[in-house]
Amino acid sequence: MRFQLTEDQLALRAGVRELLARRFGPQELRAAVDEPGRLDRALWRELGAAGFFALRLPEAHGGVGLGLPEAVLAFEEAGRTLLPGPLVATHLAAGTVPGAATGEAVVAAAGNGLVEWLEQADVVRGDAAGAVPLRSVDPLTPLHRVPAAGTVDPVAVLLTAAEQLGGATRACELAVQHARTREQFGQPIGAFQAIKHLCAEMLVRTETARAAVYAAAVTADPADIHTARLLADEAAVRGARDCLQVHGGMGFTWEFELHLHLKRAWVRTHRAGDATESEETLAAELLAQPI
Amino acid sequence: MDLAYTPEEEEFRARLREWLREALPTLPPKPSPDDWPGRRAYDLGWQRMLHDAGYGDVHWGASPTVRLIFLEETEKAGAPYVGAGFVGLLHAGPTVAAEGTAEQRARWLPPILRGDEVWCQGFSEPDAGSDLAALRTRARRDGDDYVVTGSKIWTSHAEVADWCELLVRTDPEAPKHRGISWLAMPMDAPGITVRPLKTLAGSAEFAEMFLDEVRVPVANRVGAENDGWRVTMVTLSFERGTAFVGEVVACRRVLRELAVEARKNGRWDDPALRRRLGRLNAEFRALWRLTQWNVSEAELTGGVPGVGGSVFKLRYSHARQELYDAAADVLGPESLDLDRPWVLDRLSSLSYTIAAGTSQIQRNIVAERILGLPKGR
Numbered sequence: 001m002r003f004q005l006t007e008d009q010l011a012l013r014a015g016v017r018e019l020l021a022r023r024f025g026p027q028e029l030r031a032a033v034d035e036p037g038r039l040d041r042a043l044w045r046e047l048g049a050a051g052f053f054a055l056r057l058p059e060a061h062g063g064v065g066l067g068l069p070e071a072v073l074a075f076e077e078a079g080r081t082l083l084p085g086p087l088v089a090t091h092l093a094a095g096t097v098p099g100a101a102t103g104e105a106v107v108a109a110a111g112n113g114l115v116e117w118l119e120q121a122d123v124v125r126g127d128a129a130g131a132v133p134l135r136s137v138d139p140l141t142p143l144h145r146v147p148a149a150g151t152v153d154p155v156a157v158l159l160t161a162a163e164q165l166g167g168a169t170r171a172c173e174l175a176v177q178h179a180r181t182r183e184q185f186g187q188p189i190g191a192f193q194a195i196k197h198l199c200a201e202m203l204v205r206t207e208t209a210r211a212a213v214y215a216a217a218v219t220a221d222p223a224d225i226h227t228a229r230l231l232a233d234e235a236a237v238r239g240a241r242d243c244l245q246v247h248g249g250m251g252f253t254w255e256f257e258l259h260l261h262l263k264r265a266w267v268r269t270h271r272a273g274d275a276t277e278s279e280e281t282l283a284a285e286l287l288a289q290p291i
Numbered sequence: 292m293d294l295a296y297t298p299e300e301e302e303f304r305a306r307l308r309e310w311l312r313e314a315l316p317t318l319p320p321k322p323s324p325d326d327w328p329g330r331r332a333y334d335l336g337w338q339r340m341l342h343d344a345g346y347g348d349v350h351w352g353a354s355p356t357v358r359l360i361f362l363e364e365t366e367k368a369g370a371p372y373v374g375a376g377f378v379g380l381l382h383a384g385p386t387v388a389a390e391g392t393a394e395q396r397a398r399w400l401p402p403i404l405r406g407d408e409v410w411c412q413g414f415s416e417p418d419a420g421s422d423l424a425a426l427r428t429r430a431r432r433d434g435d436d437y438v439v440t441g442s443k444i445w446t447s448h449a450e451v452a453d454w455c456e457l458l459v460r461t462d463p464e465a466p467k468h469r470g471i472s473w474l475a476m477p478m479d480a481p482g483i484t485v486r487p488l489k490t491l492a493g494s495a496e497f498a499e500m501f502l503d504e505v506r507v508p509v510a511n512r513v514g515a516e517n518d519g520w521r522v523t524m525v526t527l528s529f530e531r532g533t534a535f536v537g538e539v540v541a542c543r544r545v546l547r548e549l550a551v552e553a554r555k556n557g558r559w560d561d562p563a564l565r566r567r568l569g570r571l572n573a574e575f576r577a578l579w580r581l582t583q584w585n586v587s588e589a590e591l592t593g594g595v596p597g598v599g600g601s602v603f604k605l606r607y608s609h610a611r612q613e614l615y616d617a618a619a620d621v622l623g624p625e626s627l628d629l630d631r632p633w634v635l636d637r638l639s640s641l642s643y644t645i646a647a648g649t650s651q652i653q654r655n656i657v658a659e660r661i662l663g664l665p666k667g668r
Contacts, residue, residue, distance in 0.1 A: 001295060001300070001583065002292070002590075003294055003586075003587040004292060005292055006292060176662045176664065180663065180665070191664070191667045193651070196655060196664050196667075199658050200653075200657040200662070203657055203661060207581065208581055208606050209577070211577060211581040212573075212580050215580040217292070223572075227576040227577055231573060231574075276566060279565070279573075280569055281569070282570070283550065283565040284569075286549075286550035286569075
């Protein structure tokens with residue numbers, strides 16, 4: 001059993017991280033917030049050229065030919081940098097919707113009563129009839145409500161969990177960075193147990209979620225995916241809140257990127273439908289298998 | 292990244308399963324929790340069976356993955372856990388194996404593996420508690436002996452132990468972490484008084500120990516004089532590493548039993564309770580994956596578990612308490628009946644956030660050693 005990243009997977013993760021740092025750094029993030037609803041098509045095509053959308057498409061069909069674990073690592077990085085756009089929907093459309101694999105087309109999906117990025121989409125999958133715009137809490141995710149509740153692809157649930165994992169990881173990093181440098185009462189605030197313990201809990205939630213998300217990527221088992229989803233949602237939402245708390249007043253400002261992590265984490269918790277469904281599925285699974 | 296076992300590991304699993312199927316029915320009935328001599332005999336008997344079948348040294352002789360498989364399969368088969376052998380097999384044994392001399396290994400390891408001798412742990416002291424290094428039990432050098440005076444507490448299995456892994460202060464002038472030594476103390480030495488301590492679960496799980504001028508040969512010291520803290524850290528990293536594998540498997544089984552019970556008694560119709568059990572299922576599935584992750588990491592880094600064990604212990608201790616609280620809700624008023632299953636487990640689970648380093652201490656370890664946050668004043 002080698003339940004650790006391989007050399008190739010480490011290289012892939014480093015490559016995606018490098019691309020996103022270069023093309024979607026703090027300045028681009030700021031620009032995206034200042035222009036809500038606009039999608040950077042050039043970046044979208046660049047992601048396509050780098051294989052982000054065609055990652056799991058077989059090489060015979062012009063794809064990269066990798067698997068779920070690699071896709072999970074790429075989406076984790078996307079979540080870490082708050083990369084906007086219907087990433088999961090477009091990734092899932094690669095090989096089916098022309099132009100999705102290369103990033104020429106932007107694909108939105110009508111999932112569980114909500115559609116992200118409907119107006120920017122070239123293609124909408126699922127039933128988006130009767131879509132009504134809402135004033136999205138997340139400035140980087142335009143949202144429409146749709147009357148029809150569609151089903152959500154388990155792979156979409158897993159990739160969303162991977163994004164949540166990335167967000168949780170980033171929130172933990174931000175909190176620790178701040179706790180090490182910000183001084184109060186004559187010492188870094190990270191020396192105080194109240195802060196220390198918040199940070200430790202963030203890491204514990206993130207690493208537990210990581211094990212669940214990576215395992216689900218290996219097995220693609222539905223119960224593993226529901227597990228990953230519940231754990232990753234918890235790590236992302238509570239991580240962002242704790243990070244805000246560690247930053248104090250600064251965490252409550254529009255300028256600091258943290259609120260964007262929290263709001264995106266909230267958006268993602270709804271992408272796979274209500275958490276109740278995952279809990280009920282995992283409860284039923286307890287009776288389905290022998291003791 | 293995979294979750295596949297090698298053909299050799301799968302073969303080990305198959306052979307172990309086969310052996311368990313035949314061996315378990317030959318076990319005598321389990322003694323009551325208060326019958327210490329009975330428990331000692333039962334637990335040592337099981338260790339002897341394992342030893343004779345070639346599984347005796349699996350806790351420190353095998354690769355982390357093989358150990359994981361061993362703990363998973365024995366728990367699934369309902370085999371006894373290490374019990375009274377805990378300190379010998381999971382603490383003192385690995386420490387002597389890693390830090391002891393050839394003579395010390397030859398003297399102490401075979402009897403642990405054969406199921407001949409029981410060890411207990413003399414680390415904690417009444418005035419030290421979470422600040423383990425503040426221990427005060429003194430060891431004064433007198434010829435070839437140390438003369439030990441002081442007291443220890445929370446000493447599991449002290450009443451039936453042959454040996455005690457004892458932390459003593461050998462240099463009172465040195466900074467507190469630097470004046471400690473690790474000794475193997477024979478429990479029949481004159482001057483040792485053991486008094487059982489009754490836990491809130493009503494049973495005597497551990498004891499207080501009073502040491503009055505107890506003579507321990509200098510040859511029984513493992514590691515250099517005053518280097519006991521480092522030796523102890525080796526022991527504790529074992530404790531927080533893979534020590535909980537069997538327990539995670541057991542918790543997953545309890546959760547399934549709870550679901551069956553809830554369906555039987557009608558509580559399953561309560562959606563809030565179902566959702567809670569579903570969430571606990573996610574919790575223990577994730578903890579199992581975290582275990583596999585940590586074991587894979589230990590495999591890569593050469594076997595000694597690192598601080599990642601603290602991450603696991605923090606989450607697991609809390610989850611275990613939630614599991615038995617959920618059990619109480621499944622049972623309803625019957626959760627007040629000590630004769631019902633899970634009720635005693637609920638009581639003992641209360642120790643999990645305290646024993647082997649409190650959750651607060653574990654959070655400090657995670658924050659300081661993994662996240663690199665500064666130590667407080």
